[in-house]
Amino acid sequence: MELTLVDLSVARGGVPVLAGVSLSLAPGQALVLRGPNGSGKTTLLRTIAGLQPALSGQVTGAEDRIAYAGHADGLKAMLSVRENLTFWAAVFGMRDVEQAMQAFALLPLADRLAGTLSAGQKRRLGLARLLVTGRPIWVLDEPTVSLDADAVALFAGAVRAHLAAGGMALIATHIDLGLDAAVLDVTPYRVALNGVGFGSSDEAFL
Template sequence: MTMTVTDLTIARGGMPILAALSFQLTPGRALILRGPNGAGKTTLLRTVAGLQSPLQGDIIGAEDQIAYAAHADGLKAMLSVAENLRFWADVFGQHDDVEAALSMFNLRDLRDRLAGTLSAGQKRRLGLARLLVTGRKVWVLDEPTVSLDAASVVIFADAVRTHLAQGGMALIATHIDLGLQDADVLDVTPFAAVAGTGSGASDEAFL
């Protein structure tokens, strides 16, 4: 499975912000999006994830295989850590044990804690651990390391490497170096259609 984006034009608030953008994502590969705040990275990720339609162009090849994680953690505060993961596994029709996700994101000792009692960094790790229970091949991630300390960034990067080694793909907007040495990089700045304003951030946490 390959995801191909061709001649994409996207808009924020009805105003085109990126135009004539094309790229391809293949199994085992990650693509890192770069560009200043407001350049259109979030809007691009939302469009790829199917949350909004492009003005022009095509996104082909991964329609039912995308898991999208944005700025919000999207947790149920009154469910435990393990129950949150089981909830999301059920949403995506997956019935595998959640133990692998708990282990990968160093959450085993917190498995019975209510999500609402976690620290910001712990909530973020749990939010990202949900990716492992979706069964989706394409991870579309918007600034996934927000609220993570240095050790947790390493944990997240290891999870991405494992996903790629298993034939998965990742499209990630981030300002930090995740140490993914083989990742491709796409700077969206040359594809600017007009000067955009605002961040385009959204409350949608996960799809």
């Protein structure tokens, strides 16, 4: 089943950011979102993932099918790498955490507390979580932040395997992942602010 956006408009802090975004993603396909800092990529991804409501328009094919990885890794600092993945696997009804650790070179760190990992290791663990969700649509916001070249290659390999298995991926990134993916620049969808500033915030925790 495809993921489809029809005429989607999104806002942050009550201020419209992007308007009229339409796209569709079929099984096996990836789409890379591009656009300057502050252009609205995160806002669009959060809306697609159901973390905030759209201003208008529709998202179809997303219900209970999205695994979202945003800027925060959302790890439990006092659980080990293996325990973090086991926790998430249980939440999503999956079991195989060993394969997820292997895919992101985490096996040597399996018993380390997540809170003691380096930034790049934490990011690898956050991305390994995608594999234990069993969800077909990966919505990823700057997934390669903190990753070294080897880890970026591991990540790109995981995305390729996910697509080959019929998964989908929507990725906001400023770097070239070497994926066979379409690219959507959000710039043409930006809403002109016409003097309206960003005075408010739409989240309790920033």
